[in-house]
Amino acid sequence: MRRLPLLIGGREVETEEWMAVTDPGDGTTIAEVAAGTDRDVDAAVESAAAAMVEWQALGPVGRARALERYAQVFNAGLGELAELMHAEMGKPLPEAQAEVARAGEVMTYFAAEAERVLVSQVPGATVASGSWIRPAPIGVVAAITPWNFPVALVSWKLGPALAAGCAVISKPAIEAPLAARRVCEMAIEAELPPGLVNCLTGDGPPLGEALATHPGVAKVAFTGSRRVAEQIAAWTAPRLKALSLELGGHGPLVVLPDADLDVTAEVAVMQGYANAGQACYSVNRVLAPPALAGDLLERMRERIAALELGPMATDRGFARHETLVADARERGATVEGGEPVGPNRLAPALVTGAGPGTMVVDEEPFTPIVTVMEMDDVDAAVAEANRPDYGLVGYVCGTDLRRTLEVAQSIDSGTVVINGWRVVTPFAPYAGWNGSGVGTELGRPGLEAFVRWQHLRVFA
Numbered sequence: 088m089r090r091l092p093l094l095i096g097g098r099e100v101e102t103e104e105w106m107a108v109t110d111p112g113d114g115t116t117i118a119e120v121a122a123g124t125d126r127d128v129d130a131a132v133e134s135a136a137a138a139m140v141e142w143q144a145l146g147p148v149g150r151a152r153a154l155e156r157y158a159q160v161f162n163a164g165l166g167e168l169a170e171l172m173h174a175e176m177g178k179p180l181p182e183a184q185a186e187v188a189r190a191g192e193v194m195t196y197f198a199a200e201a202e203r204v205l206v207s208q209v210p211g212a213t214v215a216s217g218s219w220i221r222p223a224p225i226g227v228v229a230a231i232t233p234w235n236f237p238v239a240l241v242s243w244k245l246g247p248a249l250a251a252g253c254a255v256i257s258k259p260a261i262e263a264p265l266a267a268r269r270v271c272e273m274a275i276e277a278e279l280p281p282g283l284v285n286c287l288t289g290d291g292p293p294l295g296e297a298l299a300t301h302p303g304v305a306k307v308a309f310t311g312s313r314r315v316a317e318q319i320a321a322w323t324a325p326r327l328k329a330l331s332l333e334l335g336g337h338g339p340l341v342v343l344p345d346a347d348l349d350v351t352a353e354v355a356v357m358q359g360y361a362n363a364g365q366a367c368y369s370v371n372r373v374l375a376p377p378a379l380a381g382d383l384l385e386r387m388r389e390r391i392a393a394l395e396l397g398p399m400a401t402d403r404g405f406a407r408h409e410t411l412v413a414d415a416r417e418r419g420a421t422v423e424g425g426e427p428v429g430p431n432r433l434a435p436a437l438v439t440g441a442g443p444g445t446m447v448v449d450e451e452p453f454t455p456i457v458t459v460m461e462m463d464d465v466d467a468a469v470a471e472a473n474r475p476d477y478g479l480v481g482y483v484c485g486t487d488l489r490r491t492l493e494v495a496q497s498i499d500s501g502t503v504v505i506n507g508w509r510v511v512t513p514f515a516p517y518a519g520w521n522g523s524g525v526g527t528e529l530g531r532p533g534l535e536a537f538v539r540w541q542h543l544r545v546f547a
Contacts, residue, residue: 091264093121093288094271096134097281100127106261106289111177111431112398118175120264123289125297128256132303134282135227135254141280143224143252147204154198154249157277161242162191164273168238171266176234177398177431178362187266189511190242193529196513197246200534204251215547222538224252225329226305229298231291231319233311234263234400235365241267243517243528244308244331245274245284251537253306256285258298262401264288299323306330306537310367313522331526331536334519335451336367336479339472341494342375342383343465343485350506351375351484352386356394357508358482359457360435363396365404367523368480368502368510371452373459374468380461384439387459391424391435396455398431408433408454414446415458425456449475465494473499478520480510501527 092099104122109115142150168190169183178186204222211217230244241257248255259267267286274284287294295315299307299322306329309319316332323330338358342351351373358370375383399405405427412425415438425436436456441448447458462468472481481498483505485491495503501518504510511517516530526536 088116089118091118091120091268091288093123093127093131094268094275094284094286095127095131095282096285097275100130102127102289108175108261108263108265110174111400113430118265120261120268120288123287123294125293127287128294128297128301131256131282131285131287132227132301135256135285136303138280138282139224139227139252139254142254142283147202150250150252151198151202153277153279154194154201157249157274157279158191158194158198160273160277161194161270164269165191168266168269171269172237172263175265176237176263176400179395179397182362182397186236187238190239193239193242193246193513197250197534200247200531201250204534204538211545213547216545219543219545221541221543222251222535223541225537225539226253227303228253228255228537229258229301229304229307230255231258231295231298231307231309231311232260232267234260235362235367237263237267238270240310241270243310243533245270247528247534248308248537249279249283251534253537254283256287256298256304258287258291258294261289261291295319296322299328300326302326304328308528309333316524331528332519332524333517333526333528334367334479334522334524335453335477336369336500336519336523337372337451337475337477338368338370338480338482339468339498340370340373340482340484341465341468341472341498342373342379343483343487343491343494344376344379345486346379346484347486347506348379348383348386351383352390354482354484354504354506354508355383355387355457356390360391360394360396360455363399363433364435364455365400365453367451369452370457370482372448372471373457374462374471375459377461377463380459384437384459387437387457388423391437394435396432396435398429399433399454402431404454405431405433407452408436408456411447411452411454411456412436415441418445420445443474451477469494469497476522479523480504482508
């Protein structure tokens with residue numbers, strides 16, 4: 088069993104206390120990680136600030152070349168990262184491999200974007216006068232990430248922050264810190280300036296508070312629950328720090344009357360049960376015309392029968408699933424499946440006959456449970472899609488492209504996927520609207536989220 092120290096200033100730092108990392112499938116301890124303290128936060132911030140000076144001196148082209156090395160090291164280690172994720176959070180290996188491959192695309196994309204952090208000029212009366220608008224890095228960034236996508240979500244913050252010229256302190260979730268820590272270790276192997284990427288493991292609330300309140304941290308980039316996001320916002324408010332908050336979702340799938348039901352069933356099942364439902368972009372409510380609901384359910388059941396889900400990553404998730412199932416049944420809904428099938432493992436659940444007021448319809452489930460709801464018409468489906476206070480990812484299936492696009496634009500979500508299930512691409516923004524977050528990740532807007540703008544007004 089390995090003991091993994093903190094990574095601060097390009098070196099390993101041991102601590103007095105250690106925390107166990109367990110395999111969620113059988114509960115065995117697979118590693119111990121250092122339990123960081125306030126003193127370690129101070130050291131990480133100091134090293135990050137010093138590294139930023141060296142990072143700035145490289146300029147956009149130099150930073151791009153350095154990030155290309157980092158992306159190469161990252162992509163060479165995809166297999167190792169997938170194995171670590173599989174062990175620490177139970178994600179089936181094919182899903183883990185897919186996650187790290189997409190994260191590799193993100194790192195490669197932002198290595199190229201680093202070279203395109205450009206200054207613009209608005210000319211004045213002479214060649215030397217006018218306005219120069221330059222992007223400057225926002226400063227030291229605290230990247231606080233969850234356990235459900237431990238590699239992807241840290242890459243979404245590291246890639247654009249480094250490309251913008253920032254230094255990063257990564258705080259991965261204690262439930263699954265191994266793969267995220269390895270991503271940070273790769274920055275050392277790629278010979279980025281020591282301290283440009285640091286990793287603090289340990290108990291989430293005290294480390295999160297220390298990072299969010301530290302005067303040397305300019306921005307907190309967080310992915311997780313709304314409850315924790317509200318606490319982080321409260322911690323950062325007195326210093327008016329910048330925030331990016333990517334929170335939960337309650338994904339609607341609007342099924343139009345002309346939808347291809349095979350495509351629709353594939354979207355519903357792939358996105359409803361991926362990662363055992365432990366995903367903020369999950370399809371949670373399938374909103375279908377009554378005339379199509381029966382055929383769609385049969386197609387979904389066929390696909391559900393072939394699924395093999397990994398374990399729930401936490402005991403909290405397992406217990407919540409039982410609560411959701413019990414609440415749905417108490418309110419008159421029908422629940423197919425959803426029973427325990429092994430240590431910390433659940434069969435996928437399919438709910439029909441539920442409506443507003445049922446927990447699974449009103450709250451983000453974050454378990455392998457999908458609800459199919461019959462909607463009288465498209466307007467009713469869109470109204471239901473937009474009813475809960477979420478707005479992360481929505482889905483629409485239909486064959487009339489013009490009509491489908493019109494419906495997609497009426498869904499109040501930062502991302503809407505049409506006739507498919509792959510949500511994320513490195514070059515497009517991923518943003519939560521309403522109760523699903525603040526700010527943007529990925530794409531050019533994701534890079535600019537780590538930038539502050541300076542106007543140089545020149546008279547010469």
